[in-house]
Amino acid sequence: MNPYSLSRRAIALRSSAIREILKITAQPDVISFAGGLPSPETFPIEHLRNAAERVWQHQARTALQYGPTEGHAPLREWIAERLRAQGSTQVRAEQVLITTGSQQGLDLLTKVLVDEGSKLLVETPSYLGALQAFAMGEPRFHSMPSDDEGIMVDAMDDAMLEGARLLYCLPNFQNPTGRRLPLARREALVARAGQAGVPIVEDDPYGELDYGGQRLPSLHSMNPEGVVYLGSFSKLLTPGFRLGYMVAPPVIFEKCVQAKQAADLHTPSFTQHVVFEAVRDGFLDRHIPTIRALYGRQCEYMLEALERHMPAEASWSRPEGGMFIWVSLPPSIDTERLLEQAIDHKVAFVPGAPFFCEAPQRNTLRLSFVTVAKENIERGVALLGSLIRDALAAQPQARRA
Amino acid sequence: MNPYSLSRRAIALRSSAIREILKITAQPDVISFAGGLPSPETFPIEHLRNAAERVWQHQARTALQYGPTEGHAPLREWIAERLRAQGSTQVRAEQVLITTGSQQGLDLLTKVLVDEGSKLLVETPSYLGALQAFAMGEPRFHSMPSDDEGIMVDAMDDAMLEGARLLYCLPNFQNPTGRRLPLARREALVARAGQAGVPIVEDDPYGELDYGGQRLPSLHSMNPEGVVYLGSFSKLLTPGFRLGYMVAPPVIFEKCVQAKQAADLHTPSFTQHVVFEAVRDGFLDRHIPTIRALYGRQCEYMLEALERHMPAEASWSRPEGGMFIWVSLPPSIDTERLLEQAIDHKVAFVPGAPFFCEAPQRNTLRLSFVTVAKENIERGVALLGSLIRDALAAQPQARRA
Numbered sequence: 058m059n060p061y062s063l064s065r066r067a068i069a070l071r072s073s074a075i076r077e078i079l080k081i082t083a084q085p086d087v088i089s090f091a092g093g094l095p096s097p098e099t100f101p102i103e104h105l106r107n108a109a110e111r112v113w114q115h116q117a118r119t120a121l122q123y124g125p126t127e128g129h130a131p132l133r134e135w136i137a138e139r140l141r142a143q144g145s146t147q148v149r150a151e152q153v154l155i156t157t158g159s160q161q162g163l164d165l166l167t168k169v170l171v172d173e174g175s176k177l178l179v180e181t182p183s184y185l186g187a188l189q190a191f192a193m194g195e196p197r198f199h200s201m202p203s204d205d206e207g208i209m210v211d212a213m214d215d216a217m218l219e220g221a222r223l224l225y226c227l228p229n230f231q232n233p234t235g236r237r238l239p240l241a242r243r244e245a246l247v248a249r250a251g252q253a254g255v256p257i258v259e260d261d262p263y264g265e266l267d268y269g270g271q272r273l274p275s276l277h278s279m280n281p282e283g284v285v286y287l288g289s290f291s292k293l294l295t296p297g298f299r300l301g302y303m304v305a306p307p308v309i310f311e312k313c314v315q316a317k318q319a320a321d322l323h324t325p326s327f328t329q330h331v332v333f334e335a336v337r338d339g340f341l342d343r344h345i346p347t348i349r350a351l352y353g354r355q356c357e358y359m360l361e362a363l364e365r366h367m368p369a370e371a372s373w374s375r376p377e378g379g380m381f382i383w384v385s386l387p388p389s390i391d392t393e394r395l396l397e398q399a400i401d402h403k404v405a406f407v408p409g410a411p412f413f414c415e416a417p418q419r420n421t422l423r424l425s426f427v428t429v430a431k432e433n434i435e436r437g438v439a440l441l442g443s444l445i446r447d448a449l450a451a452q453p454q455a456r457r458a
Numbered sequence: 459m460n461p462y463s464l465s466r467r468a469i470a471l472r473s474s475a476i477r478e479i480l481k482i483t484a485q486p487d488v489i490s491f492a493g494g495l496p497s498p499e500t501f502p503i504e505h506l507r508n509a510a511e512r513v514w515q516h517q518a519r520t521a522l523q524y525g526p527t528e529g530h531a532p533l534r535e536w537i538a539e540r541l542r543a544q545g546s547t548q549v550r551a552e553q554v555l556i557t558t559g560s561q562q563g564l565d566l567l568t569k570v571l572v573d574e575g576s577k578l579l580v581e582t583p584s585y586l587g588a589l590q591a592f593a594m595g596e597p598r599f600h601s602m603p604s605d606d607e608g609i610m611v612d613a614m615d616d617a618m619l620e621g622a623r624l625l626y627c628l629p630n631f632q633n634p635t636g637r638r639l640p641l642a643r644r645e646a647l648v649a650r651a652g653q654a655g656v657p658i659v660e661d662d663p664y665g666e667l668d669y670g671g672q673r674l675p676s677l678h679s680m681n682p683e684g685v686v687y688l689g690s691f692s693k694l695l696t697p698g699f700r701l702g703y704m705v706a707p708p709v710i711f712e713k714c715v716q717a718k719q720a721a722d723l724h725t726p727s728f729t730q731h732v733v734f735e736a737v738r739d740g741f742l743d744r745h746i747p748t749i750r751a752l753y754g755r756q757c758e759y760m761l762e763a764l765e766r767h768m769p770a771e772a773s774w775s776r777p778e779g780g781m782f783i784w785v786s787l788p789p790s791i792d793t794e795r796l797l798e799q800a801i802d803h804k805v806a807f808v809p810g811a812p813f814f815c816e817a818p819q820r821n822t823l824r825l826s827f828v829t830v831a832k833e834n835i836e837r838g839v840a841l842l843g844s845l846i847r848d849a850l851a852a853q854p855q856a857r858r859a
Contacts, residue, residue: 061657062623064595067570067713097519105522106514113507118498121506121696157558157700157722164721168594169468173574189720193569194465222463256462297522297727299558312468319590320565320721321558326698328726 065173066193088437090424091405093232093380095292096355097428099348101340105295108334112327120330126318128155128302129329135337136288136302144278145286145304152304154313157324159262159289159301162313163190164320166258166285166303169312170222171196178217178224178255180208182412182421184232187225187260196222198414205374207231207238210245218253223285228276230263230379233412233423237377240273247279256309262289262301265345267378268353282306290332292380293341293348298328352380352427358434359426366442368449382424383409386445389452392422398444404437466574467594489838491825492806494633494781496693497756498829500749502741506696509735513728521731527719529556529703530730536738537689537703545679546687546705553705555714558725560663560690560702563714564591565721567659567686567704570713571623572597579618579625579656581609583813583822585633588626588661597623599815606775608632608639611646619654624686629677631664631780634813634824638778641674648680657710663690663702666746668779669754683707691733693781694742694749699729753781753828759835760827767843769850774825783825784810787846790853793823799845805838 112120127133133153140148156162163186171177171194179188181203188198199221202212208226218224226246228238238246250257259276277286281304289301305313317323359382363373373384386392392408399405409421426434513521528534534554541549557563564587572578572595580589582604589599600622603613609627619625627647629639639647651658660677678687682705690702706714718724760783764774768785775784787793793809800806810822827835 061571061655061707061710063709063713064569064571064573064576064623067717070713070716094524097523100519100522102514102518102522106518109510109514113503113510117503117507118501119698121501121503121698122498123495123692123697157726160720161722168465170462170465172465175465186720186723189716193717193720222465254462291524295522295728296524297520299722299724299726306462308464309462312464312471315471315590316468316594319561319587319594321562321700322587323700325558325700325726325729327696328728 066195069192069195087400087403087405088429088433089405090426090429090437091407092425092428094425094428095296095380096351099351100295101335101344104340104344105331105335109331111334112330116330120327122326124323124326124329126314126323128153128324129326129333131337132329132333133302135333140286140304143272144274145281146278147281148304152307152310154303154305154310154317155324155329156301156303156317157321158291158296158299159260159287159303160186160190161317161320162285162287162301162303163187163258163260164193165313165316166223166309167191167194168316169309170256175222176220178221179414180226180231182233182409182418183225183414184227184260185411188412188414191225200413200415205236207236207242208246210242210249213249215253218249218255221253221255223258224250224255225258225260226276227260229261229273230266230376230381232263232379233381233407233409234383235374235376235379235381236383237273243273243276244279247276247283251280251283256306257284258287259284260287262292263379266292266349266352266380268349268356269377270349277304285309293345294332294335298332300324300328300332349378352378355426355429355434356382358431359424359438362435362438366439368442368446370449371445380425380427382426384422384424385418386420386422387449388420390445390448391419393419395422395444395448399441402440402444404440406441467596470593470596488801488804488806489830489834490806491827491830491838492808493826493829495826495829496697496781497752500752501696502736502745505741505745506732506736510732512735513731517731521728523727525724525727525730527715527724529554529725530727530734532738533730533734536734541687541705544673545675546682547679548682549705553708553711555704555706555711555718556725556730557702557704557718558722559692559697559700560661560688560704561587561591562718562721563688563702563704564588564659564661565594566714566717567624567710568592568595569717570710571657576623577621579622580815581627581632583634583810583819584626584815585628585661586812589813589815592626601814601816606637608637608643609647611643611650614650616654619650619656622654622656624659625651625656626659626661627677628661630662630674631667631777631782633664633780634782634808634810635784636775636777636780636782637784638674644674644677645680648677648684652681652684657707658685659688660685661688663693664780667693667750667753667781669750669757670778671750678705686710694746695733695736699733701725701729701733750779753779756827756830756835757783759832760825760839763836763839767840769843769847771850772846781826781828783827785823785825786819787821787823788850789821791846791849792820794820796823796845796849800842803841803845805841807842
């Protein structure tokens, strides 16, 4: 029996599948495609260390003191400048809120926009961490019709948009599917949401990780007054600093600042100073191409391995950027059961079901390719392929149809 | 008109008085007693830099990667060990959750324990940042009867405790009053709350900053199953790392871990590694006495200045630790109006009203003495004294009575 009265949202909380799996996959002999971790090979250790050295020498007292809730002013200015160069031409530093990872942006938006029972629109499937953050506001989730290219804007009727508190979208190399929303859908989505008065939350941790170097304009650049943009340094520099940011229209911005003050006062001053020192000289423009090249290569290894080892009944996404491939198996296969078998063979992935807020597709799974060596991608995918074939072979013909 | 539908809690949010004041007092020519900032003289810059150097050399990849939501295991173990040595003999590392400042502990507890309308018990007055964090859960605040020694446990009837979701208490050198809860009241409070099944949230950022070196046992040490303990490195090492921790009974702990995962995934790995390297060799036991000595000296300067310059109608606390003195003026004086005059004369403090969740005592104010040079304490207090005398002299005799 529980000795204390917990809140409704606490009672509803369940430990996440990913969280439990990550514990297992921390064992060194497991080939893990389960992580959402960037490759540590991409961490610019010496560059960050030198940046930190400058902070210790010249800014230690400021970097070790409490700072403004909005964040370190020069870093906010740098972010605004970069977003302007990327097409969000109206962004001012005063609209940039530094957050403790972009995950915190989701938490703040939940506090500011969501009451219990509020209607939220999310992709099918959607980023699990966002579903968890939003769930703290006890909303009603509505799953937007989506296909291999993302939200099917034309298939959404006005009733779906009406009264929604926010529309959450990860347009670039989405977690978990790896898909990217095409330009025409971006324009249509921004127009529809704008007409309905529904703010779009554009979560963009992978936007700069396009292998081909071809970026699409952000939703934010199309309608800055109607879109909250969430960015992150986690995939470009290091996730260990937990440094992200939000750009929001004035009313939402001001309320998020106040919610952030109540949440953690401000994001650590020290890491903000170090990151500003690390990026101010244009380092990212030299560094990001090396990440793109590595991840593009790793993705290719995995796509080749999938071609070689997956049965004909399987299909998968072919991402042009980011960190994930999404696999769909015949409906008879439950990937949570498959995972148990795979773990026995020291291979891990993330089952797809938790990424759906309704009608989970239990025959789907997410693979990350960025941290696994080429030969282990080959071995791990071969093993998964053979487990899937075995599962299919063991089933009566009728169920496979 | 507001273009978006905000949540109820966002609509209720007001920018905090302290926040607006801190902006003004950042001007270098202001003598500010308003801050809650530790003295940067106490930041062990070289020691932290050396600790960071060890992290860069030996643990960079781990310290720059995502980490467990619960926190860096060696740091959790170190904290548990220290708390055991301080009397909480049962604490295990598995109960220690690293938080992004102890402020985040308040945010997580709000999520896990508070529904809209839930009854929360707080001191009179209480820490403003806690009131802000709790307010995000839309509770009903109840102000516990309190005097110069803290909560008057004997004056609380059973009806006050009944049905409360939590009881929030800052027993050591409270923000804003500087008062410390005596041993007998601690024992009575823990017993009463335990009988009523109300978890106590013990917020203890200043517990080690006793000038005389005489510590009182924590509430947590008296009933670990009934008390959630919040600790912080902000006043002992640096607030710029935003590093705090929570120790909680199992059910609350597990829910807080899940809420934290949704809030910011985890506290920055890098700063956790650096702090562990900084404290593992017993550094705090050498360092804290220097903070105590400095703050004790500064407190003495301010108490002497108050004696010299305050009118007979004023009274103030005489703290034995921490960072704050609480001043009560005749009821006719509104300290928010007094602040406007003081700012005109380049002196700042925090008016007392925002620290009350009901029936604000508008004739109170908070002074921090830790960052102000001795001669400026003298000048600033002299100026405040003369403004108060002027205000009293300007009033009709009847209103002064």
